[in-house]
Amino acid sequence: MRPALLRLLRRPSALSVIDSLISSPLGIEQLENGLRHICCRCETLNPRFQNRASRIKPGKPAHNELPSRATRHASGFRVHEIRTLPTNSGINSESGRSISNGDSPVSWKQLGLDPERLELESDVGHTRDIGTRLVDDPSHQTDFSLWLELLRYRQRRYGDNGTLDIWEGLMTRVGGLHLPVEGETSDVLWQSFVDLGFKRQGILNELADYSLVLWNKTGKRWPRLYQSIVGEFIQRGMTHQAVNWHKRLQHPHLSRPNDIFQCFKPIASFSTNPVRHPAGFARPQEWTLASRLSALRTICKYTKGHRVYGLVLSALLEEGSLKEALQMHHFLVQRGDHPRSYDDLRSLLQYTKGHGSISTYNQLRQYAKRRFFKQHKQTEAVDLDTPTDESSKSNPGEWMEEKQFKDDFGARIFATKALNFEMILSGLKMFGVPAIGPQSLREMATRARGSQDILKKLGQLEEGGISIGNSVFSRLLRRLAIENREIVLSDLIGSDQHPDMLEDAETQESLLVGYYTVRDWRQYNLTLAVLRELLGEGPKLFDVHIRKHIAAGEWAMTSKVVDEMLAQSAIPSSETITFMVKQALSLRKPGVGPVQQPNVCPTQEVTFVFRVLQRIVQAGAEVSPRLWIELIKRFGMTDNWDELRSCCLWLARHYSPHHTLATPKSSESAQSITPILPRAHNHQILRRIFTRQLQDAIIAWGFTIQPPSRVRTYLATGVKGDKLVPFVRGIVLLRELKQIGVHLQLRRIPRTCRQRFTILYGRPIFSNRPKNRALRRENPYVAEQVIADINRAWGEPLFSDQERNRLDRAMYTPSYRPRPRARLGPSTVQ
Template sequence: MKRGALSPGFWAFRSICSTTDGHQIYGRVISALLRHGLFEDALSMHKFLIQRDDHPQDYEELQPLLIYAKENGPWTFSEKLHSYAANRFPEQSEPAEESPGVSVEAGPEDKPLKDDFGARLFATGALAFETIVSGLQMFGVSAIGPHSLREMAVRAHGSQDILEKLRQLQNAGISLGDSVFARLLRRLATENREILLSDLIHSDQHPDVLEDAHVQESLLISSYMAREWRLYHLTLAVLGEIPDVRSDLPSLHFRKYITAGEWSQALKLVDELTLRGQTLSQESIDFLVAQVLTPRKPGARPPQSTDFPSDQEVTLVSRILQRVASTGVSIPTDLWVEILKRYGMTNHWDELHDCCLWLARHYSCRSPHVDTARVPMLPEKSHAGVHAGSGVHAGSRVQSIRQLQDIFDRHMQAAIVAWGFRMRISTQSKKTYNPSGTPEGDLVPWVRGVVLLRELGENGVELRPGWILRACRQRLAVLYGGPRHSGRRMNRMLRRENPYSVERVVSDLNRAWGEPALIQHRGGKSLQELVNPPLSNVSLHRTHRTMLNHARYLRDIVYEYIRLEKQSS
């Protein structure tokens, strides 16, 4: 085959490589030259590359050149090439015997240019952009990465110049890839947003970091709180190019407001979403609870937050959950229970009352079979029936009623009775309580828990009279029972300052409950026996065991004291 002069493209690409150190492109370059029939260029490029310590990675990359040199000469070069192969890959067989039929056009498919190498190419000021593109096109480069793209954009002069260079790459068949950086660069250049475009090009963030949604969200929130608006707007533009985030940007802004402590903005955003029939993601709901509610130990009151009062925390979470639930999102039962517990434990009765009624009405309205016109004082073990319905609707009604009963189970109903008694009443100015729907006359404020339970019953909650009665008797025993020492300061204070007679409180509890009476005189028992029941066998056994343990403890202390006295004497 006749050998011709070296092509102009060869000299252009060789100039590119001369200005760039550390390249490892032997396999792709030699393969591309052979596929295009540039055999002389391939032989010359082989010598040039190995002089720059750019060697074939394996024997297969060198094999097509060996076959061509053996068949077409010159003989001296073929001998040197075979000697090089023997030294480089000593375990390989002779190429002529190993693969006599390999075509010079065989080779790996076109691959993207190694990104760090491409970045060094575009960063070289001695090479014109057109020269680089010609060289890449000649060697079959199919795509460039974000590093290369950034260096190209740094050398460009504004958005229009960037768009022109992108067109030249496209015309040369060189793809920009589908990275966040590439998509955002094209969009900002097209929209002629020069300031944001400059911030993107000169950002010190690694292009791979732009793909990480969690890192970008943290950066967005920190820049928002620090009021670094240029970084904030750049990060927001980056997040807009991440598909999973772009589809739910309102939830991202919600988490931003919560972290920044801008609760009014968070509520406003949730209201706007509700009006549009949209809702928050489950991730945002979990984030809200974790960020706002101060952790509480089981059985203990919620600790006081250093930033916001505890009632404000619970009110914010409750309002947002109500709006989210109204859009059809299922809220875990234990989360509603925690909201009610925090209201009750901190004696925020109005908020507890409103939240309980909202829950009852919300879940009852989702179950059309519930007759809210009647007052269901259901037996202790009864269960609300469900009218026959079709498929999904019937299942949804059953699930709704089950969730309502799980929230207001027997323990919650007993707790509501106890929380109703958590009110300090002065002997000089006795407070009165006259809720709507009760018989005429003022009631003792302590019966408000029973009144609330009656309202819940009117809205579809299955009441547990046995547990409610038990809770009432426990509260009456604290106030009017025999002398006993309570470990709770509130109980001791209420008993000491109690201005009401036991007859008045029992009568008002029955009036608040309705017919039949909640607390009845049965078996000839006196009122004092009803509010101060004798200890059961189990309670007696527990008390005896406690006293025995205390005696043993005191005995051990005495023995230890005697032992120490003997040692000292």
């Protein structure tokens, strides 16, 4: 019976009910205090009960005649009958509940005793029937104890869907609330939404966005959000997601860089036994200590200023993991995370003295001398200079100084066929060599027989206290051997590149592009593996792939990689954006259109760059206003008016302080997000994009119809849908931009129109642009019709009487004359 009961209690539903009863005992404490330890049948046969029942007056509740405290049995529960609400309680069976004036701030605490009303009040995951719930009342909206009561009920009744209903109620139905960040209520609310987010990725993104908005508005945050999300990903073995969310939540949810260690505490306190995840997790698996430490090292690479040396080393040494402690010691020291005091290093020295090799202890001892011996010369000299018992027997004198082992010399030793690996290893131990370099490691791997033999020899080196270093070659050699990638491993060992060249990311990227262009897949796979080891599986590797496809001219693949990058909440770097613009866009001189490239359409290249930048900016990246101006100019110079109009309107809506754009992940959430940039900053960006020169150019491009023969059939569409002459399309676009919030130079619009009228209807003077002369010949519209349509497009008369006089003078008495041609020699007048 006991094991069966334990199994029942361990069920998630039972745990949820028990947790609810413990944390919210309100409904039980309000039960009437009349519970007996005997059954009701025995109680009714009691003469004392019959006598008391006969004395009860009609209409008077029986519980008022209870026995005194002395004669009453002690009980921890108070029980009363759960009653339904009367008909006049404010609940309408047809329209739901209407909030009455009689609801006091504490009246909702009776909800736990009325299941029907609790069901109604907790149904807030929609925007129907606004005003029929308690949370619709402003006096109850910020009562998060009420929200907690509703959340617990929906969780018990509907599970994750119930939690989602409360989240939608907070964010959509009510909106604008600031969740509490301190206390038990805040912990339950936030943790419930985090748990829901791990089952529905869109909710996790919404929660992170909301926390950032809350921080920007109030300067407050829930202190456990980083640990709850990143730590949970680490427990599930999802290292890549943990690193991505670490970079996303690092500001402002990581108070101190040292707090990254808190995410590794829950996972079985650094024991060498694998962690067994409970059923129900998304990716149940066994995660060893090496994998957890690998995740810690990856997160440390993306965290500046961490000082976790003492925390990590002490946790590892408490579990007896000397090998892992030495690995973390070398890694943290290379990262600049040194022990703060000699006490942090003392336990590692003592543990290595008793359980490690002499060479390893020698190496740590030299490090301790360099780091602390000068500062603690008197107090630590005895401890540092005391050799172990084994070393004193083999070395009665002083400790042998650490030998400097040159990498090229070690490579020649490993390449000597007369010496096998065991002989070389014994010699290295005898001379106290602490580490070997990548060249020696390459020669050792060359003589090995496959990946398993390499792993075996690497293990023997580590057991002998000989490190292989932390170079890219050594890390990649171990990784490829573990993954059993024999072909890439063979190419790495036989490569003609010096191991130091593998540390240069720029060189490897140029090689990757070259191998990809000539389709040398073996060298491409090797170079890609090197870059993965250098840059990791993060945004930097995505940037490399984007630049690779751009260099190869593969725009479709570039767009696909950008979408994959944005789907993982990563954004291309500014270097990648600059590279894309320089490679994709043709050269252009100031005032002249782009140079026509063979097999490349100028319109297509500008459209491609605009589409990519559009998605990147929606994800949170910043693009220089000069780049947007260049794209608009290219659209106008190539007479791609539809793309020009779409680009201008999108920029105005995106950067306008009066508009909000939907999040790109609309499939997961249809809510709007708050613009990342402040409104004042957005307004400045709009001013820098739509300068007065660009506004003049938009009007001029509207007057330019290419080819000129198209002017007879092309019509512009006004704001109200009416058909206008094609020359007014620039005026229509400026009016739309003004309605969105773009500041216009209104005085310059008539002047720019006057210049275009001079070209179309002025005196037939010579023009150095053939398209202007051709458009003048093909123009079928009279000036009065164009002026009338301009006023209709603008919505009000654009030309005053004074401006109209200027326009007439410009058309019939132009203010400029054609330049006289330069004479090549003296002329003779007959």
